Amino acid sequence: MPIRSMTGFGVADHPWPERGQRVRVELRSVNSRFLEIKLRQPFGVAVEHELRRGLEGRLGRGRVDISVRTEGAGEVADDPLMALGVERSRVDPVLAALGTVADAAYQASLHVSHPTSLDLLRFFISMGTPGVGESLAPPAFLAELVEEALVRLTKMRETEGEALAATLGALLDELEAQIGDAEQRLVGEPERLQDQLVARCDALLARVDAGAVDRDRLAQELALLVVRGDVSEELARIASHLDQARSILRAPAGTGQGKTLDFLSQELLREVTTIGSKITSHAGSAVVIEAKGTIERIREQVQNVE
Numbered sequence: 318m319p320i321r322s323m324t325g326f327g328v329a330d331h332p333w334p335e336r337g338q339r340v341r342v343e344l345r346s347v348n349s350r351f352l353e354i355k356l357r358q359p360f361g362v363a364v365e366h367e368l369r370r371g372l373e374g375r376l377g378r379g380r381v382d383i384s385v386r387t388e389g390a391g392e393v394a395d396d397p398l399m400a401l402g403v404e405r406s407r408v409d410p411v412l413a414a415l416g417t418v419a420d421a422a423y424q425a426s427l428h429v430s431h432p433t434s435l436d437l438l439r440f441f442i443s444m445g446t447p448g449v450g451e452s453l454a455p456p457a458f459l460a461e462l463v464e465e466a467l468v469r470l471t472k473m474r475e476t477e478g479e480a481l482a483a484t485l486g487a488l489l490d491e492l493e494a495q496i497g498d499a500e501q502r503l504v505g506e507p508e509r510l511q512d513q514l515v516a517r518c519d520a521l522l523a524r525v526d527a528g529a530v531d532r533d534r535l536a537q538e539l540a541l542l543v544v545r546g547d548v549s550e551e552l553a554r555i556a557s558h559l560d561q562a563r564s565i566l567r568a569p570a571g572t573g574q575g576k577t578l579d580f581l582s583q584e585l586l587r588e589v590t591t592i593g594s595k596i597t598s599h600a601g602s603a604v605v606i607e608a609k610g611t612i613e614r615i616r617e618q619v620q621n622v623e
Contacts (some may be wrong), residue, residue, distance in 0.1 A: 322477030323379035327470030377572025575622030
C-alpha cells in the first residue's frame, strides 16, 4: 500500500427506531501538521472521549471533523418538545410544582410573578431536566456506525494516496531530468570561463595599454573560479534525496511520511539554489529556474501526505 493522503470523507447512517429517527455519522479530513480532531455530537462528554480515543488510534495526521447527529420524523418531529429533547412527562410535574408554590405564596401574602414559557425552558436546562442543552443517551449501535464511516474515510485516504504517489513519482522524474540537463550544460564550463576571462582581461589591458595578460596568473584565477563553481557535491546530494523520496513512495504507508517528504523537498530546493548561484550561463540558469518550479510543485503535493 502506497502513501496515504490526509484528504478523505466517510459517512454512515442507521435507523434509531426507539426515537423514530436516524443517526448519521460524517467524517471529513484535510491536511494538517498534526492530528487535530473536532467533534460535534449530542451524546455527552463520555461519548466524546471514547470517540476521540478511537480516532486517535486509527488516524495518524490531519484535521478530522466528525459530526454525529440525529435526523428524521415520526413521534419526535410531531412533538415540538421532543424535537428539542424535552420529555413531555417532565413538564406536568413542573407545572404542578409551580402551582403549589403559587398557592403557598398567596397564603403567605406574597406576590410571586408567573414565569414565562422561556423561563420554564431555561429551568429545564439549569435543573438537569432533559432539554435543549442536555445530551441524549447514545444508541447501542453508535460504535459500529462510527467504525463504518471511519473505514470509508480510510479507504478514500488510501485511494487519494495512490494518486498522490503517482503524481509525486512523475514530478521526481521530471526534476531528475532537469538536473541531468543542468549537469550537461556544465560540460565545457571551465573552457568557456577561460575564454571569457582572457577576453575581458585582454580588453581591459588594451584599454590602459598595459601589455599582454600574464597567462600563469590567469590560470591561477581560473582554477579558483572552477573550484568555486564545482557542483559535484550538490549533484550527489540531489541524487541521494531523490532516491530517499522514491523509497518513501514505495514503502508501506505510515504516519510521518509527509513530513519526511517535505524535508527532502526543502533540501532539494537548497541544493538546486546553490547550483544556480554557481552556474554562469544563461541556458543553465534557465534550467535551474525550471527545476525550482518543479520542486515547488512537489512541496505543494507533499503537504497532503500523512
